[in-house]
Amino acid sequence: MEEDQNLVSLSLLNDEQDQKLLEKISSKSKKIFKIIYPNNKQLIKYKIYNRKEKSLEELSKKFVRCLIDYDEKIICLDQITEELGVERRRIYDIINILESLQVVKRKCKNKYSWSGFKTIYQTIEQYANKQSNFDITTHKREKSLEVLSAGFIKLFMQQKSIWTLEEAAKYLGNEVDQNKLKTKVRRLYDIANVLKSIGLIKKTHLASSKKPAFQWVGKEGLKLFYQNLKQNELRNSTQQIKENVAIIPTPQIQNLNKPDNFNQYVGKCIDLLIQQQLNDRKLQTEQKIREQNQNQVTIITPKLRKTYTIIPPRVTTPKKTLSNTPKKNQSNSHTPNNNKTVVGSLIGKFNQNL
DNA sequence: CTTTCCCGCCACTGC
DNA sequence: GCAGTGGCGGGAAAG
Structure with missing residues (x-):
């Protein structure tokens, strides 16, 4: 069973011209568009690839959307993996990052807990409070995404509100090795994406150098995220039915x-x-x-x-x-x-x- | 070209 | 030894 979510079957292409056209396209960009002829039928599959749809940001949004109505919930990895239709590995990414916000915690094998969206607010507050020297990084693996994420958030809360990822990477572990730094930047991209998905930060540019950077948004962002989610939920639920019937x-x-x-x-x-x-x-x-x-x-x-x-x-x-x-x-x-x-x-x- | 970052190999960890 | 985790970096898409 090679059921691929990205495979869509179409039974069109009546004339040769269509076919030629599509073949032309597919040969130019194989990753995005591929045609397969499964049998003698005029059935054609396009392999569609859209990087944005697969991004951590999108996935993270979906992930949170699944949980947002719960104040408390046990997340079963197998279940959520299936629900989101994604490889396990990606879920770990998201979970690790969300752990730095303390909304999710590992309970045991295959099980994580979700402690309600509002705990994110609380965690943020703790980060902001310099006195308490809030530190979840003790007893954690030093290179974990969680630790890095926590550090990243701290930078925003305790230093300044706009950071270039490279800048942050340097700041966060004084790497000298260029490659190591590059890797760290990669990780920060991951982290930035899930923080962005929640509305905690947003993309901007440095005023000075025009370089791409991220800016802290914080609680307002969270709130906005939540509200948008709810609003969309409403709209969709009323629209969905109509659409299906009308179709x-x-x-x-x-x-x-x-x-x-x-x-x-x-x-x-x-x-x-x-x-x-x-x-x-x-x-x-x-x-x-x-x-x-x-x-x-x-x-x-x-x-x-x-x-x-x-x-x-x-x-x-x-x-x-x-x-x-x-x-x-x-x-x-x-x-x-x-x-x-x-x-x-x-x-x-x-x-x-x- | 630069920026972004998906993907999945494979090391590690705890049973 | 094995299943669950999760570092890590290649290299391709997006800009």
């Missing part, structure tokens, strides 16, 4: 080939649906390609993936599988529960059609 096309199959069972009907609807959406996407894509006529194309959004969560094998009752669907290899547990909405709506149409 269902009225089947054009009424008279000619009246489906005689539900599975068949669902299959046809979904074919139609996919066809329609992919065509739209295809048009958009080609449009953009023409516009920029460049070698880097990062256009297809993850939304497309959502479309695919309604492939029959998982929506229908386990009767027979539908043949002649444009594709069959659909990912598994990540598919959200939109399915039900879609199916529900399809049932309605089905009844109406008979």
Whole structure:
């Protein structure tokens, strides 16, 4: 099973011109865009790669989003890993950094605790309080991300509010070796990204040299992050449903080939649906390609993936599988529960059609 | 070109 | 010895 989240199947490309166009693009930028012909069908897969979507910042946001409603929660690594659809290693990165904010702590193998978003505020306060000489770095491995992160935060709180990463790296461990320094800067990028994801810091430039740097935002940033999250949550929850229902096309199959069972009907609807959406996407894509006529194309959004969560094998009752669907290899547990909405709506149409 | 930083190898750690 | 952790730096994407 080489199910790759970045693989999206499309069944379009009717004419050769399309095909040529896409091949051209893919050959120019293999990492971003790849075409695979799985079988004799006209089914084409694009390998889509978008660095931003995979960034620690995004992942960290997702991570916190999963936990933000809890004042207390045990985080199970396996679970969260699956939920976020990401390799374990990345979760460690985030957790290690968040540990410096004391929101998460290791409990035991595979288990970490989350102690509520507001503990971040408290931790910040402790950092700010110079008297208490707040130090979580004792008894920690000296080179850990957690320690580095703690140090980084301290720099902001106790020295000045804007830092270049290189500057910070130098300050934080007086490295002489250029390579070691480079590594430290890499780590600081990681840290900066998760701190940024929470709103604690933001990217700026030094006024003097224009060099990229990070600026402390602190509590206001945290608050903003929280509020935005909640607001989006609301908006999405009301929109999501609408979107799913509206997306269902009225089947054009009424008279000619009246489906005689539900599975068949669902299959046809979904074919139609996919066809329609992919065509739209295809048009958009080609449009953009023409516009920029460049070698880097990062256009297809993850939304497309959502479309695919309604492939029959998982929506229908386990009767027979539908043949002649444009594709069959659909990912598994990540598919959200939109399915039900879609199916529900399809049932309605089905009844109406008979 | 520089800046950013994803990815995953493999060392370490604690059972 | 083994599974869970997590340093670490290559090298590719983004700017």
